[in-house]
Amino acid sequence: MKVELRDSAFDPLAELGFYRTDSSVPQGQYGATAIFIGTMRDYNEDQSVSRMTLEHYPGMTERHLRRIVETAGQEWPLLDALVIHRIGELQPNDPIVLVAVWSAHRAAAFAACRFIIEELKAKAPFWKREATVAGPRWVAHNTPG
Amino acid sequence: MKVELRDSAFDPLAELGFYRTDSSVPQGQYGATAIFIGTMRDYNEDQSVSRMTLEHYPGMTERHLRRIVETAGQEWPLLDALVIHRIGELQPNDPIVLVAVWSAHRAAAFAACRFIIEELKAKAPFWKREATVAGPRWVAHNTPG
Amino acid sequence: MTICIKYFASLRDRIGRAEDRLDTPGELTVAAVWAALWPETPLPPNTLAAVNMEYASLEQIVCDGDEVAFFPPVTGG
Amino acid sequence: MTICIKYFASLRDRIGRAEDRLDTPGELTVAAVWAALWPETPLPPNTLAAVNMEYASLEQIVCDGDEVAFFPPVTGG
Numbered sequence: 419m420k421v422e423l424r425d426s427a428f429d430p431l432a433e434l435g436f437y438r439t440d441s442s443v444p445q446g447q448y449g450a451t452a453i454f455i456g457t458m459r460d461y462n463e464d465q466s467v468s469r470m471t472l473e474h475y476p477g478m479t480e481r482h483l484r485r486i487v488e489t490a491g492q493e494w495p496l497l498d499a500l501v502i503h504r505i506g507e508l509q510p511n512d513p514i515v516l517v518a519v520w521s522a523h524r525a526a527a528f529a530a531c532r533f534i535i536e537e538l539k540a541k542a543p544f545w546k547r548e549a550t551v552a553g554p555r556w557v558a559h560n561t562p563g
Numbered sequence: 564m565k566v567e568l569r570d571s572a573f574d575p576l577a578e579l580g581f582y583r584t585d586s587s588v589p590q591g592q593y594g595a596t597a598i599f600i601g602t603m604r605d606y607n608e609d610q611s612v613s614r615m616t617l618e619h620y621p622g623m624t625e626r627h628l629r630r631i632v633e634t635a636g637q638e639w640p641l642l643d644a645l646v647i648h649r650i651g652e653l654q655p656n657d658p659i660v661l662v663a664v665w666s667a668h669r670a671a672a673f674a675a676c677r678f679i680i681e682e683l684k685a686k687a688p689f690w691k692r693e694a695t696v697a698g699p700r701w702v703a704h705n706t707p708g
Numbered sequence: 709m710t711i712c713i714k715y716f717a718s719l720r721d722r723i724g725r726a727e728d729r730l731d732t733p734g735e736l737t738v739a740a741v742w743a744a745l746w747p748e749t750p751l752p753p754n755t756l757a758a759v760n761m762e763y764a765s766l767e768q769i770v771c772d773g774d775e776v777a778f779f780p781p782v783t784g785g
Numbered sequence: 786m787t788i789c790i791k792y793f794a795s796l797r798d799r800i801g802r803a804e805d806r807l808d809t810p811g812e813l814t815v816a817a818v819w820a821a822l823w824p825e826t827p828l829p830p831n832t833l834a835a836v837n838m839e840y841a842s843l844e845q846i847v848c849d850g851d852e853v854a855f856f857p858p859v860t861g862g
Contacts, residue, residue: 544861689784
């Protein structure tokens, strides 16, 4: 299980490749991998967005991300999980978040992956500030899941 | 949108990388990518499995896979989708199926990804034969989703 | 009329062949196609049928040139 | 007792600073911490609070050495 913040651009597919190699997940045990990648769009609420800043609460963010993944592991029979979340300056098309969950069967993998991203969006202390043609603005709330 | 059968081992992460480059998905449009990877386990129903053969019904399989993805595209606002499914001889830890769905928002991406794998398991004409220590056996039915 | 029949997976293994051809004077249901070919073997429970690569009920009428397939529950994914 | 206060995101921008320190003789609730620092500014609606990096209600008691944070709804992911 790994939870990580990144202050520069990352490639979710490359990270999954590294993690697959490094991971302690026993080969042959997992039948299901559910993955979610959140990517920065170049528009939000009908406005063009050219840049985004992701602020966080150092310490509290990591603690809550770890707790969310641990809660998922208590709720479902997971073999492993990986969460990577960007902080800092982002451009459109930059990955924001990667959530990957390994389990023997798909029901647990899908449910846990969905749970982690919903809980992350509801509880992990991150804040987005978008640069638009009308100037910078803080995103007021997340879209419902 | 791409649906493909593969008669030899494939790397889902590499395929996603190729597809990301080739895809017609407009950069900056998608905020959510939901991915499911089904992998061959080395056990099933408490029995060790050393090899697996995936049989299919040529023509009918491709038609139903395409229809399932098209139905998902009518049901949810998807930007793109990719389905790759193995046929032939597999070994434990070989990927069986990759389902990837791109959308602006996560609710559609998760729902469509789940729909595609469930429909695929319910309707696409594939059959698994497992090699076990007790000899070969046909898998009688899929585990519920 | 002529109908092409295909068998897959455990059903094919059980009956020992992958294909059949049936020449018959008139229209038949899917169930009647099976009965004409295997008069002494009831269709195994849970067997699925397709006509021209679309799932079909046992009551569906089969026409000249159709491809009829019989197979066990699917187990892909 | 001494309490460390942090502000994040739009709330920090609005009030113009990221941290405060409050020296106070006795126990306080989270709401009272805000009121002591910003007597003329009601806590903006929807503001969330945390004590020692755990979400907290406005009624929670703050102890010596605690870190209290105020911030708008979170928007990660």
